[in-house]
Amino acid sequence: MLKLGIIGYGTIGEDVAQFILQGEAGVVQLKAILVRDETKYPDTGSRGYIMTSSEDVFYDQDLDVVVECAGHEAVMKYGEKTLEQGADFILVSVGALADEQLLLRITGKARETGRKVIVPSAAIGGLDRIAAGSVGPMEEVTLVTRKPPNAWIGTLIEQQVDLAELSEPYCAFEGVARDSARLFPESVNVSAALSLAGIGFDRTKVKVLVDPHISHNTHEIEAKGKFGQIKLQIRNTPSVGNPKTGYIVAMSVIKTIRNLTSPIVIGI
Template identity: 50%
Template sequence: MLKAGIIGYGTLGKSIAELIVSKQAGNVELKSVLVRRKPDGWDSAQQTFALTSEEEEFFNGDLDIIIESAGHQALHMYGEKVLSSGSHLVVLSVGALGDTRFYENLQASAEQHRKQIIIPSAAIAGLDRITAGALGEMEEITLITRKHPRSWAGTIAEEKVNLEALTEPVCIYEGNARESSKLFPQSVNVSAALSLAGVGFENTKVQVFADPTIKTNTHTIKAKGYFGEVEISVSNVPYEQNPKSSPIVAMSVAKVMKNLTSAVVIGV
């Protein structure tokens, strides 16, 4: 049985915990979750895992794998510590890896401690195809992300347009993945994952739209290369309490866990 821990207990962290506890993530036991502070009304007697704000207690828990679901700052704070403590690291705040020096240090730590940094498909599809295609010449990769204006609240998009007044789709960003992952850290981590799978941050084109005509979060990948061409679109239902993300992200993490503990693995 795989012993797992989670950093962060927000909307995503809770969803991942529920999937593990309900055994939808394979033969995995959730041992503990690291939080800044315990939520009001938390009753440890009614839970099968520990909730702790004590870092040393968490990292000394002999965990096989730790899932980061707490944002870029948390990954910077704890990424190397996860690996040095003897755990594999599942990264959800992939945009933080746009920091080249940080990413290189994290890779070096993983190699030193013989652990893996695992990046799930999360909100997009087709990373297996892109990773395979990148073994040959890749001519271009573009990501087009569309979300309802409410999903861009609290981002730089508010400086560009009046989100509440939009009546038609507006492109709020066009550029490369390195810049987009910095400008929209909670919303376009998918561009970072795509970059790492394919042709890098500078060469991955990104378009970001605020679209009042849709209710879902949509991502379209267009790629062309030696392997041929591919166009993949996904439409994700957002969390009501956190429209920047979607339940499929937690489900993708559960799939990672299941793959690690199953005799048969499909879609890698």
């Protein structure tokens, strides 16, 4: 049985933990969750796992896999350490890898330790097709992300436009994935995953829109290459706890964990 730890207990981390406890993740045991303040969660010991703010206590659980659900800073702080501790690292905040030096360090540490950094599809789909297509020449990959105004509260876009008064779609960004991942660390991680699967951060084109006419987070992907062409539109139900993300993110993490022990693995 895989021993698993989670870094972060926000919307995604809590959903991932609940799915695991419900038996949705396969042959895995939740051992520990690393949080900033464990006193907020006094009764977790009776559930069979610990909630701790101590890195030492967390990593002392002899973990096989660690799921990061805590943002770019957590990737920078714990990515290499997780691999050094002998655990695979499932990465939700993949936009952190737009930092080329961080990507090189984490990749190097994974090679050195023989462990893996695993990026779930999370809020988008088609990464298996994009990754396969990148084996041959790939001409272009584009992503158009649309989210309703409340999904952009607390982001850089609040400084650009009055979200409450918006009546027409507003283009907040148009450029390449390296910049979109840095500018919107909680909202456009999908551009980073798409870049890693395909033609890289500096060739993947991204457009980000605030759209008052929609209620679902929407991602439109298009890619062309020797393999042919793919056009894909995804509409995600926003999480009630955090409209910047969708329920599908935690579901995708669970599917990834399940694949680690399943005798049959589909879609990679």
